[in-house]
Amino acid sequence: MNCNTPTDVTFSFAGFAQRGGRTDHHADGWGIAFFEERGVRLFVDPTAASASPVADLIRRYPIQSKNVISHIRKATVGEVRLENCHPFVRELWGRYWVFAHNGDLKDYAPRLHGQFRPVGSTDSEQAFCWLMQELAKAHASVPPVEELTRTLAELVPQVARFGTFNFLLSNGEALWAHASTHLCYILRQHPFATAKLSDEDLSVNFAEHTTPNDRVALVATAPLTCDEVWTPFVPGELKVFVNGLTLS
Amino acid sequence: MNCNTPTDVTFSFAGFAQRGGRTDHHADGWGIAFFEERGVRLFVDPTAASASPVADLIRRYPIQSKNVISHIRKATVGEVRLENCHPFVRELWGRYWVFAHNGDLKDYAPRLHGQFRPVGSTDSEQAFCWLMQELAKAHASVPPVEELTRTLAELVPQVARFGTFNFLLSNGEALWAHASTHLCYILRQHPFATAKLSDEDLSVNFAEHTTPNDRVALVATAPLTCDEVWTPFVPGELKVFVNGLTLS
Numbered sequence: 437m438n439c440n441t442p443t444d445v446t447f448s449f450a451g452f453a454q455r456g457g458r459t460d461h462h463a464d465g466w467g468i469a470f471f472e473e474r475g476v477r478l479f480v481d482p483t484a485a486s487a488s489p490v491a492d493l494i495r496r497y498p499i500q501s502k503n504v505i506s507h508i509r510k511a512t513v514g515e516v517r518l519e520n521c522h523p524f525v526r527e528l529w530g531r532y533w534v535f536a537h538n539g540d541l542k543d544y545a546p547r548l549h550g551q552f553r554p555v556g557s558t559d560s561e562q563a564f565c566w567l568m569q570e571l572a573k574a575h576a577s578v579p580p581v582e583e584l585t586r587t588l589a590e591l592v593p594q595v596a597r598f599g600t601f602n603f604l605l606s607n608g609e610a611l612w613a614h615a616s617t618h619l620c621y622i623l624r625q626h627p628f629a630t631a632k633l634s635d636e637d638l639s640v641n642f643a644e645h646t647t648p649n650d651r652v653a654l655v656a657t658a659p660l661t662c663d664e665v666w667t668p669f670v671p672g673e674l675k676v677f678v679n680g681l682t683l684s
Numbered sequence: 685m686n687c688n689t690p691t692d693v694t695f696s697f698a699g700f701a702q703r704g705g706r707t708d709h710h711a712d713g714w715g716i717a718f719f720e721e722r723g724v725r726l727f728v729d730p731t732a733a734s735a736s737p738v739a740d741l742i743r744r745y746p747i748q749s750k751n752v753i754s755h756i757r758k759a760t761v762g763e764v765r766l767e768n769c770h771p772f773v774r775e776l777w778g779r780y781w782v783f784a785h786n787g788d789l790k791d792y793a794p795r796l797h798g799q800f801r802p803v804g805s806t807d808s809e810q811a812f813c814w815l816m817q818e819l820a821k822a823h824a825s826v827p828p829v830e831e832l833t834r835t836l837a838e839l840v841p842q843v844a845r846f847g848t849f850n851f852l853l854s855n856g857e858a859l860w861a862h863a864s865t866h867l868c869y870i871l872r873q874h875p876f877a878t879a880k881l882s883d884e885d886l887s888v889n890f891a892e893h894t895t896p897n898d899r900v901a902l903v904a905t906a907p908l909t910c911d912e913v914w915t916p917f918v919p920g921e922l923k924v925f926v927n928g929l930t931l932s
Contacts, residue, residue, distance in 0.1 A: 475766025518723025530801035551799035553778035
């Protein structure tokens with residue numbers, strides 16, 4: 437989620453968490469990261485999201501954030517352990533960077549000669565460390581969003597050629613999303629309507645919870661609601677979202 | 685806490701959290717980090733620990749860990765914001781490092797020319813980034829605990845001369861504790877007895893929850909229990925705890 441007003445994700449998360457073991461088979465851990473200004477709250481848990489006490493807290497505790505990344509894991513590369521749960525967080529240029537990946541990379545062993553090393557054993561964390569290393573080489577300090585997007589557009593295909601590289605990346609200012617295969621998004625804005633979750637019998641009338649100026653972008657592997665129109669990404673597409681709008 | 689068997693901190697945390705606004709005036713945020721093997725769960729919250737829904741989860745959810753660092757903040761340098769809550773986490777040599785500081789450093793502006801930059805505005809995070817930068821310069825990869833302790837013993841006085849530098853640092857393998865002023869510790873081992881919290885009317889019989897091989901070291905600014913003997917640190921002392929034992 438990327439938006440222009442701090443918003444809670446309790447509604448979307450209620451459906452999303454069901455995919456971790458109940459309506460889908462991604463039961464090998466989960467995680468969610470919320471930016472609050474420059475700070476990050478990261479919750480990770482190597483249990484199924486549908487049965488996690490921490491996920492239960494997230495469903496009930498409305499944390500307000502403008503950039504949220506959540507992930508439910510089906511282990512392909514790397515054991516089911518806390519250090520292999522997404523999202524991953526690193527600091528670069530005095531900002532936190534949060535990354536989550538869906539898909540897997542075959543025979544991927546990037547040259548990590550810089551300051552970012554994986555702690556766990558996933559291909560995803562390796563890809564994240566490589567992206568961070570290359571961003572650090574390309575810029576001396578945090579550049580404008582447009583410039584970062586151009587650098588990422590050069591870097592991403594170098595990873596994507598190893599397999600499926602659907603990912604979300606945020607520094608609290610923007611949300612970058614890349615699709616190798618499946619990713620879709622929706623931009624919600626005034627006039628807000630109601631929506632019904634695909635994974636749970638729950639509806640919400642956004643008009644009751646928003647002001648006319650609010651803008652919210654949601655990106656997900658599969659649509660989270662069954663009565664809204666989600667736009668699919670074109671394979672290979674990198675999009676960046678700022679203040680609930682898409683820039684590219 | 686540092687111990688040889690994954691242990692939960694629900695008992696100690698019940699008392700500790702009361703110091704965040706109820707039995708003490710440290711109400712400007714709090715945090716707790718749990719290592720699980722190489723992974724870390726970090727919970728931070730810019731509200732008073734005694735009233736935080738996240739603290740309530742920690743009190744009730746027994747997360748098993750061998751290395752836990754928790755902190756309750758009274759803001760001296762840096763606003764009350766999420767990014768200023770301790771503990772702070774960084775990755776070095778493919779391991780996470782967790783740091784919390786009590787005290788304040790006057791006119792402290794270390795030269796941060798390396799890969800670690802503060803995200804928030806505290807003197808504490810600057811000191812942590814400087815320590816990480818200097819560790820990265822001193823060793824090419826993660827060295828044995830004894831060697832790290834020697835390096836830290838050289839680095840720490842260079843920070844401590846700027847003020848009060850009571851801190852806890854862990855990489856999941858060992859817990860380093862340094863006292864400029866107040867810090868005390870206790871080593872619990874067989875035969876385990878009962879203990880009563882200083883800050884809440886709660887007792888526990890550790891014999892019921894342990895095996896004869898368990899060893900637990902606890903370090904705190906002030907004793908957490910009122911009926912056990914806590915050993916004070918000598919000002920300037922750096923101690924390292926591994927598997928519930930002190931090595932120095």
